[in-house]
Amino acid sequence: MLRCAHLFDLAPVGDQQVLVWGTSEDLRKLGDVLRAGVTSRVEQVLGDVESPSRVFLIVSDAPRGMRLDLGRLIWEIAPSDAMTFAQLVDGVATSARACHQYLDCEAEDGIEVKVSVGEYPDDFRP
Structure with a gap:
């Protein structure tokens, strides 16, 4: 089950991050969703009903x-970013070890996205 959580620091500046985690299979499916978004341009919801947060993905x-x-957490990315992110997610999904990858696009004030496998349990509740 793919999980999403909005993490934020309550310091005055307030660093924010959206953590996306799951099994290798969950991340392979995420890579497929990212690739499919390039042609379908249909809003996709990331994170199952048990996720602390849900993300609305728009390829735009x-x-x-x-x-x-x-x-609502809205992740609006360019088609080229969707393809790049899909490849990066595939790398995480096929890793033999616990790892993560940051998926950053050129938006200056956007929230950081971190995709992880093997680092957090399914029941992690930040």
């Missing part, structure tokens, strides 16, 4: 990165 010609909008 006007990417804005990961942002919090009216309580």
